[in-house]
Amino acid sequence: MSTASQADPVLVLEGVSASYGPYRALFDVSFSVPAGAVVALVGANGAGKSTVARVASGLVPASAGRVLLRGHDVTRRRAFEIARMGLAHVTEGRSVFGSLTVEENLTLAFRRALGHGGVADALARAYEVFPRLGERRGQLAGTLSGGEQRMLALSRVLVLRQDVLVVDELSLGLAPVVVDEVYEALGTVRSGGTALVLIEQHVNRAFTIADGVVVLHKGRVAYDGDVAGAAARLDELVLGGPPAAAP
Amino acid sequence: MSDLLVARGISKSFGGVVALSELDFEVAAGEAVGIVGPNGAGKTTLFNCLLGVIPPDTGTVLFDGERIDRLPVWRRSRLGIGRTFQRVELFHGMTVADHLLVAAQARATGRPHVRDLLRRGGPGEEEMAAVASMLALLGLEDVADRPVDGLSLGHARLVELGRALMAAPRLLMLDEPSSGLDVRETERLAGILDDVRHRQGTAVVLVEHDLELVEEVVDRLCVLDFGKMIAVGSVDDVMANAEVRRAYLGSSA
Amino acid sequence: MTTLLDYAIPGVPFGCVFALMAVGLVLTYKASGVFNLAFGAQAFVSSLAFVSFVADGWPRWLAGLVAIVVLGPALGLVLDRVLFRRVRTASPLVKLVPALGLLIALPQVALIVAGSAPDIAPPSLFFDAQRVYLHVASVPISGLELSVTVATVAVVIALVAVFRFTPIGLEMRAVVESPRMTELAGVNAGLVSAFAWVLSSCLAGLAGVLLAPLYAQLDSQNYTVLLVWGIAAAVVARFASLPVALLGGIGLGIGQQVLAGYLPAGILATGLRPSLPFFVLLAFLPFARQRQVDDPLAGCDPPPTALVGEATGYRSANLLAPSGGDGAGHAVAGWHRALQARADRGAGVPSAGAHGVVDRLASRPTLVVAWAVGGLAVLSALTWVPNVWLVTMTQGIAFAVIFVSLTLLTGMSGQISLCQASFAGLGGFVAGQLADHFGTSVLVGMVLGGAVAAVLGVVVALPTLRLAGLPLALATLAFALLADNILFPNSWVGNGATGVTVPRPQLGPIGFNGSRSFFVLALVVLALVAALVRTVGQGRMGRLLAAMRGSELASVSTGIDVHRLRVVAFALSAGLAGVGGALYGSLERSLSPDAFNYQLSLVFLVVAAIVGLGSVSGAVVAGLVFTALQTEVATFPPRFSGLLPVVFGLATLSYTRHPEGIVDFLGGGVLRALGRRRQGAAGAGGGDGPGAGPGPADRSSARTAARSAVATGEVAVPEGGGRS
Incomplete structure (x- = not known):
């Protein structure tokens, strides 16, 4: 990673605000993700982490502020355009097409990016990352277990080379041994030059591979800095104060 | 210790894929049992087979000594089995308080329709009081009037838990209840489970990947892999099992 | 061969x-x-x-x-x-x-x-x-x-x-x-x-x-x-x-x-x-x-849109509702206020008063519109309205009874029925046949007609217990077509091409041959039916029906016998539709076998959904509007005789934007403005309640908030991913 590209952030949020109807979710959120870096986005439930991810990928419009992807303003771009520009977003919860088979889910993602010829190769690589998916390639994704669906969602983006990968609730519902595999795969992705934005329940685990940490509290950025600083003040930052005095 | 739930020889396969194979499982009254296992091991399928959502191919299920494997889901629920779902299943469009009220009224006996007409539809005092205390127990007072569709996952899981608890179940089956909760919410969940167990003697079956929560709550741990129990025992014993480490725990053990 | x-x-x-x-x-x-x-x-x-x-x-x-x-x-x-x-x-x-x-x-x-x-x-x-x-x-x-x-x-x-x-x-x-x-x-x-x-x-x-x-x-x-x-x-x-x-x-x-x-x-x-x-x-x-596959990313929509995203017959438990109120009840006051009010009552504090009235009205636009329209209609009907129009209004009332039956079935329990007209027709035929063959009083016939229709409701519900959504709708459509082709043409039901005569009822010395007296009778029937459905909607059954439509899996897991609930809902709704059909037949004094054909069932559902399936009052308005338009359009030149279907067809455009129903939406606009003025005044006085409240308490105030775009402070943010 050259210093030039370090200085050139691949994803930038500038003063972003967003709402769901009457509910304001984000207030003036700014941070940037250097190319090839790993940023852990943490905060309590309802702090706005998912909304940040959705604004970045174009699912939710920003009501104010700008989003820059590789220097291009993508604030008003549609989600599919942003996806084609190199930002992949694995949403929280069920993020696969339940009415399509495992293989169709993967094919849908690969065909646009790789063309017809590249699909078979990409499928093989996906099944290599998660062999379990290969065993179930003909099964409807909706009938997979919750954890297998997460694997499927991740394998879609792990195989394709992206500039930025935003993963919401990375290890949610995954067995510990699979979480290991996922982090291993993320390591590979990162060494390929992809920047990562991780939203992760297991904060300490995310910190092991993060270069920087952004903490959200009630829709605002409460901390933007290095891992050590965040780890030291984690309780205060994430929970909005010292933990309630335990009896 | 008397067995509350006894399942024998439960098998289930989906189009040739074996999800559960000749599985035996039992829960004693008041006991807390954890079930862990790799993704796709059959944990949720086991829940669904025990509760009647999916009919198992073979096997019998006894609750409190009675065969229940031919009963419809709602009857098993009324016998005193409450559950939550891995993917939250709420009543779309209803408020948090109404979820609890539904649960309070679902198993009303006597002549509920007549009472309805007399009362012109309103809920009774005792039902409201029960709802109010459940809201307090779960700390959901602030969102009581919010439709559940906009709730955070943490709140949604608590609403599911509350709905199951309204019936004061003798057995509570929780499918990844802490999934999607933050640290503080998970602590709260553990506290509630502890409270319920000690006050009501409720037995708990807990499917969970959060091993800290499992350790805190359960008396006994089962490990499921490829539809079979590969280990059963105390948390420490099971965690030390080599096969469990390989199949499930990985480096985090 | x-x-x-x-x-x-x-x-x-x-x-x-x-x-x-x-x-x-x-x-x-x-x-x-x-x-x-x-x-x-x-x-x-x-x-x-x-x-x-x-x-x-x-x-x-x-x-x-x-x-x-x-x-x-x-x-x-x-x-x-x-x-x-x-x-x-x-x-x-x-x-x-x-x-x-x-x-x-x-x-x-x-x-x-x-x-x-x-x-x-x-x-x-x-x-x-x-x-x-x-x-x-x-x-x-x-x-x-x-x-x-x-x-x-x-x-x-x-x-x-x-x-x-x-x-x-x-x-x-x-x-x-x-x-x-x-x-x-x-x-x-x-x-x-x-x-x-x-x-x-x-x-x-x-x-x-x-x-x-x-x-x-x-x-x-x-x-x-x-x-x-x-x-x-x-x-x-x-x-x-x-x-x-x-x-x-x-x-x-x-x-x-x-x-x-x-x-x-x-x-x-x-x-x-x-x-x-x-x-x-x-x-x-x-x-x-x-497999009903939900969009996992539906949470990206603003929550109010999602919440009014479909007609709901059910409203939250109205814990205050001392009297009156909309068909399905409404959590005007919300849980907090209800508890507060109980506490206040206990402490001898007088309840909300005028402040609460405007609030309550503002959140029940359908109710206000219905009462206004209904009150005016009754008043004019009994005073100056010419006979022709009186008959039209009575027709509207008969249809309103049928629409109310749809509110119960489709609005509250979410079961789509495309055979509601068949239930109504059966009720009418039974009343007529009983009067014809046994001299049964039409008032009794109405009840019996309703009962027979309810039995048909059970017959429809039983084989379709495991169906929902589209398959259920198509199954009910199949029943409607079967009724049209096989049931109604029989001499003992719809009596072939001739149809059935349904006399006007006689109650002791009181006859209902006059338009005005029959109008009053119809009004009484509608009031009874509406009160029944409203009570059902507000009560335990309405709540269980709402739960069932919310999630059948969660309902059975909570101990609700959804099969029984569905059969009861179908029977009740079919019975009420049968009463409405008998009322209509008696008004017209006869019923032809195709008076309630399957196409009318389709029209019923469309009209009821567009005007408002969510409340009893919406159904009443739907009945009146439907008949009024029908009568008015009949006077147009031939080229435009198809205008009525066009109006309803185009109204579906509005429906996709306002699935809560046109009455609720339009009525809400006016009353919200009123409410806003009041709110503004209150706000100037320092605002009420704790500033960082938990956000909009009920659906209609969520809508109000959405429209007036007040994003006040840091409400707890729904990240919307709760339903994965």
Whole structure:
């Protein structure tokens, strides 16, 4: 990673605000993700982490502020355009097409990016990352277990080379041994030059591979800095104060 | 210790894929049992087979000594089995308080329709009081009037838990209840489970990947892999099992 | 054996006609998520254009090309943009209503545009329709049969190829499930959706033009009849497989020819043959159960939109409601205020007072509108209104009773019924037959008619217990068609072509022959029915019904016997509809067998949904508005006689934006303004309550907040991912 590209952030949020109807979710959120870096986005439930991810990928419009992807303003771009520009977003919860088979889910993602010829190769690589998916390639994704669906969602983006990968609730519902595999795969992705934005329940685990940490509290950025600083003040930052005095 | 739930020889396969194979499982009254296992091991399928959502191919299920494997889901629920779902299943469009009220009224006996007409539809005092205390127990007072569709996952899981608890179940089956909760919410969940167990003697079956929560709550741990129990025992014993480490725990053990 | 073949071979081209419709339905369903009941209407529009062009002297090929390749897709694009794109991931009801509205409206719009159907025999696009081109096993095959068979098979092969070998097939199916998630894969969901509708509309155009020569005269009814056969074949194909839809259609074609050949003449032949698709529907629907796949990214929508995203008969437990109130009750005060009020009452503090009244009214617009309209209507009816109008209003009241029955079934419990008119008709026939044969008083007859209709309700509910959403709607449609064809023509029910006389009731010395006295009677019946449904809605049963529609899985897991609940809801609703039908019959003094045919069921659902299924008052308004418009339009010049369906069809446009119902929406606007003024005043006085409240407490205030765009401070933010 050259210093030039370090200085050139691949994803930038500038003063972003967003709402769901009457509910304001984000207030003036700014941070940037250097190319090839790993940023852990943490905060309590309802702090706005998912909304940040959705604004970045174009699912939710920003009501104010700008989003820059590789220097291009993508604030008003549609989600599919942003996806084609190199930002992949694995949403929280069920993020696969339940009415399509495992293989169709993967094919849908690969065909646009790789063309017809590249699909078979990409499928093989996906099944290599998660062999379990290969065993179930003909099964409807909706009938997979919750954890297998997460694997499927991740394998879609792990195989394709992206500039930025935003993963919401990375290890949610995954067995510990699979979480290991996922982090291993993320390591590979990162060494390929992809920047990562991780939203992760297991904060300490995310910190092991993060270069920087952004903490959200009630829709605002409460901390933007290095891992050590965040780890030291984690309780205060994430929970909005010292933990309630335990009896 | 008397067995509350006894399942024998439960098998289930989906189009040739074996999800559960000749599985035996039992829960004693008041006991807390954890079930862990790799993704796709059959944990949720086991829940669904025990509760009647999916009919198992073979096997019998006894609750409190009675065969229940031919009963419809709602009857098993009324016998005193409450559950939550891995993917939250709420009543779309209803408020948090109404979820609890539904649960309070679902198993009303006597002549509920007549009472309805007399009362012109309103809920009774005792039902409201029960709802109010459940809201307090779960700390959901602030969102009581919010439709559940906009709730955070943490709140949604608590609403599911509350709905199951309204019936004061003798057995509570929780499918990844802490999934999607933050640290503080998970602590709260553990506290509630502890409270319920000690006050009501409720037995708990807990499917969970959060091993800290499992350790805190359960008396006994089962490990499921490829539809079979590969280990059963105390948390420490099971965690030390080599096969469990390989199949499930990985480096985090 | 030769006779069987003689019957079967002509069945094949017939079957291809059905198959073409079925393939269109399956294609649209796969590609857009909408079961497009308006497919037949779209086909009619293209055929009308084709025939009109030819009548104007265009060459046949040009007329066909324009009708199929230009007009069809253009219509499809418009439908996608303004209508179906919005409802793609909505509930089955919200998806069904616009299609039904179009089914009613499109042919009428086309006829108004074209002036009238051209007075020539519809020409054929390829071949000479009547000429015999070849013989198969000595059965002559005409040009029409040949062209339909060849085109249908070719279309199926082409479509299968599209789905199997091009990315767009996969992308269309993905967009149906979640447009947003498809976009995350880099696919332009809007373009895919538009393509799906263009493709399906092209097919509708082709079907319309190809099938035009099948009938001597163009008539949209013919296409609707064909569509019913197509629905049966689509169900055989489980809404999914194009080749199976083709085979299913052909099977139906052969089946009906064979039946026609072997059945003895008489009511069985005339009734059974058209009923074949409905038996097929009932037999195959249980296998066509759909996995309801929710859009996992629905949470990206602002929550208020999602919350009013469909008509809900249920409102939150109204814990304060001391008296009055809307049909389904409403958590005006909310949990906190309710508890507070209880505490206050205990402490002897006087309750909210005037402050609460405006608040309550503002959150119940439907109620206010209904009372205003209703009060004015009653007042004028009893004073100055001429007799003609009084009768119209009484009709409105009778229809309102039926609409209220829909509020219970479809609004509260979410079960879509397309046979509500059949329940009503049965109630009317029973009342009439009882009076005729046993001299039973019509008032008693009304109750008994309701009871018999309730039994039919149970008969409909039992075999459909495991169906929901679209399959249930189609099953009820099948029942409506069975009733039309097999039940009502019998002398002991609808009495064939003559119909049944239903006398006006007599209660001791009081007769109800006069318009005014009958009006009062009808009003009393409506009041009783409305009060009953309102109580049900507010009470335990309403809450359980709401829970059932919210999630059946969660309901059974909470100990609710949903099967029993459904049967009760169906029976109650059918019974009330029966009472309404008897009331209507008595008003008209007679009922013809087709007075309550299946098309009226469709109209009922569309009207009720558009005006407001969510509340009893909405249903009352729906009844009155429906009748008033119907009467008014009857006085228009002939060219515009189709205007009423057009109005309702176009109102579906509003429906996709305001599924809570037009009355609730419009009434809400006025009263919200009122509420805002009050709020503004209160706000100036320092605001009330803790500033960082938990956000909008109930649905209507959430809407208010959304509209006035007050994003005040840091409300707890729903990240919306709760329902994965």
